[in-house]
Amino acid sequence: MRHQWLLTACLGVLMMGLSAGAAWFLRGRLAHPTGALAAPGGTGPEGDAGPAKNGRLVYGVYCASCHGADGHGDGPSAAELRPPPRDFAAGAWKYSTTPAAVRRVIADGIPGTAMASSRHALSAAELDAVTAHVLSLAPRPGNAAVPAAVRPFLRRAGLTPAASADAAPDLELRDGAGKPSSVAALRGKVVLLVFWETGCLPCLRKLPQLERLAGEFAGAGLAVVPVCLDEGEPEAVREVGARHVKSLPLYVDARGLARLRYGVGAVPSACLIGRDGRVLGSGPGPDDWSGVAACELLRACVAPPRGR
Numbered sequence: 001m002r003h004q005w006l007l008t009a010c011l012g013v014l015m016m017g018l019s020a021g022a023a024w025f026l027r028g029r030l031a032h033p034t035g036a037l038a039a040p041g042g043t044g045p046e047g048d049a050g051p052a053k054n055g056r057l058v059y060g061v062y063c064a065s066c067h068g069a070d071g072h073g074d075g076p077s078a079a080e081l082r083p084p085p086r087d088f089a090a091g092a093w094k095y096s097t098t099p100a101a102v103r104r105v106i107a108d109g110i111p112g113t114a115m116a117s118s119r120h121a122l123s124a125a126e127l128d129a130v131t132a133h134v135l136s137l138a139p140r141p142g143n144a145a146v147p148a149a150v151r152p153f154l155r156r157a158g159l160t161p162a163a164s165a166d167a168a169p170d171l172e173l174r175d176g177a178g179k180p181s182s183v184a185a186l187r188g189k190v191v192l193l194v195f196w197e198t199g200c201l202p203c204l205r206k207l208p209q210l211e212r213l214a215g216e217f218a219g220a221g222l223a224v225v226p227v228c229l230d231e232g233e234p235e236a237v238r239e240v241g242a243r244h245v246k247s248l249p250l251y252v253d254a255r256g257l258a259r260l261r262y263g264v265g266a267v268p269s270a271c272l273i274g275r276d277g278r279v280l281g282s283g284p285g286p287d288d289w290s291g292v293a294a295c296e297l298l299r300a301c302v303a304p305p306r307g308r
Contacts, residue, residue, distance in 0.1 A: 055133030058126050063134075066114060070163065071137035074155070081114045087151060088137035097138060103131040146280050153297040159272060159281035168273045169261035172254040173227065176238030181251065183273070189223045190302045191273040194285065195264045197230040198240045203268045207241065209289035211248040216295065220302045221275070227251045227258055229267065274301065 060069070066081060068074040071088035078085050095101055107127055109117035122130070146154070151161045168191070170184045183191065194210060196203035207226060214224040226248065228237045234252050241250040258264060262271055262282070270285040280301065286293045 054125075055129035055131075055136075058122065058130040059133045062118065062122070063130065071134070072151070072161065083113055085114070087148065088134060097135065099131055099135060102134055103127055106131060106134070150280060150297075150300050153293075153300045154272070154281040156286075157293040157297040158286045159270065159283040159297075161281045162279045165274070165276075165278040165280070167277055168271070168279050169257075171227070171258055171261065173225070173251040174234050174254050175249045175251055176234050176241065178234045180254070183225075184277070186223045186225070186273075187277045188275055189221050190275055190298065191223045191225060192298075193262070193271045193273065194224070194226045194289075195229050195258060195262070195267050195269045195271075196226055197267050198228060198237070199230065200267050204240075204244055206268055206285075206289055207244040207248070207250075209291075211245045212290035213294060213298075214248055216290065217298055217302060220298075222298060222302050224248065225251055227253055229253055229258055229264065232256070272297070272301070 059067075064075055065077045066073075066075045066085040067088065068078065068085075073085045073087035075085065095105055105115070107117065107119040107122075109115045118127070146161045146165055154161045168183055170182055171193075173181045173183070175181065183193070192210075192213075194206070196206070198204075210224050210226055214222070217224075226241075228240075228250060231237050231240075232252055232254075237250050237252050241248075262269075266284070268285060269283070271282040272280045274280050288294070
């Protein structure tokens, strides 16, 4: 027990030392912006502006644990907080988004929330730097963010909300009969692109799930589009698919551009596109596409399916 107590005490001292060291490091960088962090002329070694990089450093030390690395309110401590931390990209903010107002909230905190005052923890230069960084996480004008109401459903379904609602890249597709189609031709529907390969067992297990999902939302304005990445012949894909699905159309990537345009790494991978043709989210997707998480997400995006 004594050894365990000593180990706990040592770890506590180490953590306090690391925290103090991080704060000392930040203050040193902010006090000397022409050092290693920012080259002469106000730019850092990667060409970023010194104040902007300083803001990211301060944010990473003091804010990211709750608000997340990209400001989506999904930091490692967020699940324990009530109310949850703000998603900076999710629509209008409760308080004004002027630099003065944001700086005041950071300095004074918000009573009744986990947002404590940082007036005595941060220097004036640190407050200015982190204010600028937080403002940079707001939605860009003319490029609306993914609706706040949809973001939790995306995350529960294994998809990362898009940082901004960019237009989905077009793909030329062919179904099992060789009939051409495209992502652009599906504009007006909610489109679920699922990228798979014929030799990927998890991918093949998900094909029946996708067929059940398509049936659940038949007539509701949802297009379920499984796109095979490792086979360019529609007939070959149809033969593989026939062992797993009965009526769900399967597609091939006619020009082999899906990996590049959608940044597909490992499969299975998915991308959800809204009726307006803009990306809502992407990622590996849920364990079961016909399960609760996927159905709740799609109900939040399309009209209720028939019979409900």
